[in-house]
Amino acid sequence: MTLYEKIKTLYPSLTEEDFVPTTGTIMLQNDSDGNGDYIKEWNHPTLAKPTQEQLDGVQ
Amino acid sequence: MSTVKSKKLQVGTDATATNNFTIYQPATPDGTLRIGVGNADNPTEVGQFNANGYKPATAPAFSAYPTAQQTLSSAVATVVVLDAEEFDTTSRFNNTGSTVNGIPAYSFMPNVAGYYMFSTTVSNEVSVSSSRFIVLINKNGVANRAFDYQNTGTFNAPGTILYYLNGSTDYVNLSAYVAATTAKLNSPFSQTRFQGFLIQQA
Numbered sequence: 001m002t003l004y005e006k007i008k009t010l011y012p013s014l015t016e017e018d019f020v021p022t023t024g025t026i027m028l029q030n031d032s033d034g035n036g037d038y039i040k041e042w043n044h045p046t047l048a049k050p051t052q053e054q055l056d057g058v059q
Numbered sequence: 060m061s062t063v064k065s066k067k068l069q070v071g072t073d074a075t076a077t078n079n080f081t082i083y084q085p086a087t088p089d090g091t092l093r094i095g096v097g098n099a100d101n102p103t104e105v106g107q108f109n110a111n112g113y114k115p116a117t118a119p120a121f122s123a124y125p126t127a128q129q130t131l132s133s134a135v136a137t138v139v140v141l142d143a144e145e146f147d148t149t150s151r152f153n154n155t156g157s158t159v160n161g162i163p164a165y166s167f168m169p170n171v172a173g174y175y176m177f178s179t180t181v182s183n184e185v186s187v188s189s190s191r192f193i194v195l196i197n198k199n200g201v202a203n204r205a206f207d208y209q210n211t212g213t214f215n216a217p218g219t220i221l222y223y224l225n226g227s228t229d230y231v232n233l234s235a236y237v238a239a240t241t242a243k244l245n246s247p248f249s250q251t252r253f254q255g256f257l258i259q260q261a
Contacts, residue, residue, distance in 0.1 A: 004134040032138040
């Protein structure tokens with residue numbers, strides 16, 4: 001399951017628009033340096049940034 | 060009318076050598092006229108005139124492209140893997156997945172301060188239909204400008220931008236965001252590339 005899918009599972013109310021770079025409230029990034037996908041920015045007005053434990057717990 | 064013949068001509072007599080310039084012929088004449096900063100005994104070349112005109116000693120420019128198709132995670136802005144170079148005049152483009160000489164993976168970090176023009180096209184996979192395909196030319200890892208193409212299928216997305224870079228720590232890279240189940244970028248140079256060059260020194 002991808003990072004995007006895990007976040008969507010935790011917060012089903014999020015839409016695609018929330019993840020759009022420069023205009024969305026959340027930005028996911030991969031620097032292609034071998035470290036994988038990560039949350040670069042989380043500026044959602046009501047939903048809290050998920051912890052690593054929460055993300056790891058999503059099946 | 061008199062003729063002055065000399066291999067070197069120093070312009071300026073300031074006590075600080077870097078305030079002076081020297082116009083000179085190289086030790087082994089090669090049809091060029093060199094211009095250097097410093098006194099005549101030890102100038103540092105900044106450029107030369109040859110039969111085609113002026114050529115600066117340092118003219119950063121690069122052209123990079125991928126050699127393989129790249130799979131992306133959906134909805135993740137991913138740095139495009141540009142592992143091959145058509146040219147890189149100052150060796151300041153890092154075409155590896157690791158930081159090299161302080162330059163992040165697949166990034167350009169020039170050592171000359173000034174205004175740089177960047178252009179790109181990024182191609183997504185033919186068989187993938189995406190609802191959003193965005194190309195980002197990032198400065199220092201920040202997506203200052205997004206080229207946003209909505210409801211596209213197969214597409215070669217263009218983008219161009221002008222950035223000021225400080226010549227020491229500023230860097231630029233290319234990333235792509237695709238909202239699709241299986242997001243892929245195409246590799247041929249004719250479809251995906253990233254290029255940049257110095258327009259004017261600061």
